[in-house]
Amino acid sequence: MRALFSVLYPVISITVFGLYPSMTIGPKEGWQVYSSAQDADGRCICTVVAPEQNLCSRDAKGRQLRQLLEKVQNMSQSIEMLNLRTQRDFQYVMKMENQMKGLRTKFRQVEDDRKTIMAKNFQELKEKMDELQPLIPVLEQYKTDAQLISSFKEEIRNLSMVLTAIQEEMGAYDYDELYQRVLRLDSRLRNCMGKLTCGKLMKITGPVTIKTSGTRFGAWMTDPQASQRNNRVWYMDSYTNSKIVREYKTMEDFVANVVSRTYNLPFKWEGTGHVVYNGSLYYNKYQSNIIVKYSFETGRVLAQRALEYAGFHNTYPYSWGGYSDIDVMADELGMWVVYATNQNAGNIVIAQMDQDTLEVQKTWNTEYSKRNAGESFMICGTLYITNSHLTGAKVYYSYSTKTSSYEYTDIPFHNQYFHMSMLDYNARERALYAWNNGHQVLFNVTLFHVIKTEDDS
Numbered sequence: 001m002r003a004l005f006s007v008l009y010p011v012i013s014i015t016v017f018g019l020y021p022s023m024t025i026g027p028k029e030g031w032q033v034y035s036s037a038q039d040a041d042g043r044c045i046c047t048v049v050a051p052e053q054n055l056c057s058r059d060a061k062g063r064q065l066r067q068l069l070e071k072v073q074n075m076s077q078s079i080e081m082l083n084l085r086t087q088r089d090f091q092y093v094m095k096m097e098n099q100m101k102g103l104r105t106k107f108r109q110v111e112d113d114r115k116t117i118m119a120k121n122f123q124e125l126k127e128k129m130d131e132l133q134p135l136i137p138v139l140e141q142y143k144t145d146a147q148l149i150s151s152f153k154e155e156i157r158n159l160s161m162v163l164t165a166i167q168e169e170m171g172a173y174d175y176d177e178l179y180q181r182v183l184r185l186d187s188r189l190r191n192c193m194g195k196l197t198c199g200k201l202m203k204i205t206g207p208v209t210i211k212t213s214g215t216r217f218g219a220w221m222t223d224p225q226a227s228q229r230n231n232r233v234w235y236m237d238s239y240t241n242s243k244i245v246r247e248y249k250t251m252e253d254f255v256a257n258v259v260s261r262t263y264n265l266p267f268k269w270e271g272t273g274h275v276v277y278n279g280s281l282y283y284n285k286y287q288s289n290i291i292v293k294y295s296f297e298t299g300r301v302l303a304q305r306a307l308e309y310a311g312f313h314n315t316y317p318y319s320w321g322g323y324s325d326i327d328v329m330a331d332e333l334g335m336w337v338v339y340a341t342n343q344n345a346g347n348i349v350i351a352q353m354d355q356d357t358l359e360v361q362k363t364w365n366t367e368y369s370k371r372n373a374g375e376s377f378m379i380c381g382t383l384y385i386t387n388s389h390l391t392g393a394k395v396y397y398s399y400s401t402k403t404s405s406y407e408y409t410d411i412p413f414h415n416q417y418f419h420m421s422m423l424d425y426n427a428r429e430r431a432l433y434a435w436n437n438g439h440q441v442l443f444n445v446t447l448f449h450v451i452k453t454e455d456d457s
Contacts (some may be wrong), residue, residue, distance in 0.1 A: 022248060034126045077231045086299065116196060197333055198380030199447025201395065204413035206305040207434065207441035211255050214238070217272060217322050217421040218435045222256075224330055224428040225278040230258075234276050235284075236441075239322040239421065242266050245281065247296070265299055267292055270313065272422040272435060273327030277335060277355060287313050291328060291358050293338065305358035306454075308349070309341040316340035316370040320389040320421055328353075331378040338383065340370035348373065350383050366399045375423035377432065379445070384409070413443060 214237035221234055233254040241263040248254040263413040268286035275282050280302060281294045289310040293303040310326060316339065317324040321430040327338040335353045337360075340346050366383070374389035387396035395411035415436065422435035425445070432443035 001082065123210070129306060164308055200382070201379055201384055201398070201411060201445060202448045203446035204395070204411055204432065204443050205446070206443040207414060207416055207436070209416070209439050209441050210251070211440045212438060213257070213440065214435075214438055216419060216438050217275050217320075219272040219424070220424045220435065220440050221274070221276050221424060221433055222426060222429065223276045223279065224426050226428070234281070236272075236274055238287065239272050239324065240270055241268060260393070263294075263296065263299070265292075265294060270323040271317070271326060272322065273329070273338075273424075274332050275328045275335075275424065277330045278345065279408075280355075282328045282335070282358075284312070284323075289326065289339075291326070291353070293355075293358060303356065303358045307339055307360070310339040310349075311341060311346075311370075316346050318376075318389065319371060319374050320419065322421060324421075327376065329378045330427065331380060331425055333381045336378050336380075336383075338376055346370055348376070348383070348385070348399075350399065352401070362401075364399065364401050364404060368397050368406075375420055377423055377425040377426050379427075379447070384411075386413075386420070386423065389415075391415050391418050393420065416441065 054158050100129065114262075150325040172241045179419045184294055214235075217239040218235070220236070222231065231250045233248040233251060234394040235248070235254070236242070236355065237244075245263040245265060246259050247261040247263065248258065249260045253260065265283075267279075269283045270286050270288075273283055273284060276296075279295065280291075283292055283294070284290070285304070289307045289312040290304055291307060292301055294300070295302050307326065312323070313327045314321060314323050315325055318327075325339060331334040333352075335355045337353050339349055339351070341349055344365045346369055348366045348368050348370050350366065351360045352362045353360055368385055370372065372387070374386035374393050376383055376385045379386075383399045383401070384395045385397040385399075386393045388394075394413065395409050395417050397404040397406060397410050417437035417439045420434060422433070424431055424433050425431075429442075430445060430447070432445060434441045434443060
């Protein structure tokens, strides 16, 4: 379930669906850009949506519309210039072939019935152009492009005036020319979508229940560092007194319970705060504050390290207990571990960890009690904490390691099976993996992105 984005809504807009294909994440006021997920087969669920164009005749107004389309082309070139100033490319938007086929079908339907709803479709086109207005505040973040943005605003105003004039006396346009311009604009917009920085959590949707199995407590995960073709799933039932890890080649095999391999770890684990990262399993060794790195490829322990002062074995667990004192995590920025210490009065400590040596590189002390937290997860260097593991839980608190500051939040999510014992973010899938009372479920996350300039990098 790979994540995508919901981006720009001009003449053509790219609509991205999350775990529910029927749910579209639309732009908010101020033109926020969001991400979403893909389906369990690893396919992008994207739909290119364009206003229905049911006009294909020609008359004197065709020239006006061609001039309008030239302005749209100029706008797309402006967007492309801005795209060149961005650096980070997450490459989450791919495989648009099926969606483009759907767009071609729509235009064929337009050509078959091009006269009956002429006025309606020009009104829709005008409305789509009006939706460009919220783009302006985002573009203003480009510090060195003030003159270009001012020109962009003027282009939008001119386009609105031309559309109003054309609507009064309907003209014709060249269907093939319009279609080619739409395709070129779509290509530029997709390039823009790839130029996004880390985002702030705005919304959690779902869950989708993948499977029901095991005890009330456990963990399951995929590797966020794996290639797009590698969709292996790992499954660790229970929170203690076990060393068995089951591997499945694909999500489909996981659902069908077709085990490809079983690993017998050298040490038992505690809690459910495990993570698979770059082919290795990181977990808390039984009755200790030691983190273990175990290689699935070699079947050997590659590293072990004790977390200084970290409580363990139900000293500072999450609110549900289960020896969940130490929680290993991974996000877009690397490896993390969350725990609590006497020195921090039992409040949560965030540590950034070297993935090879397990050495703690830096720590942040929060003021949120570990025992009062239901679960927590990292996204883009920010720790998000839920206020309960039971029904009614929500993301209540977040702590940014970038600014060393916290804020109280109010992001609800549906605790469908009433008891959450594992909640972990996967940066590749842009989804939350959860173990919910013996159910393995996925939540879709919506992130707010800010496009960076070279001066910000």
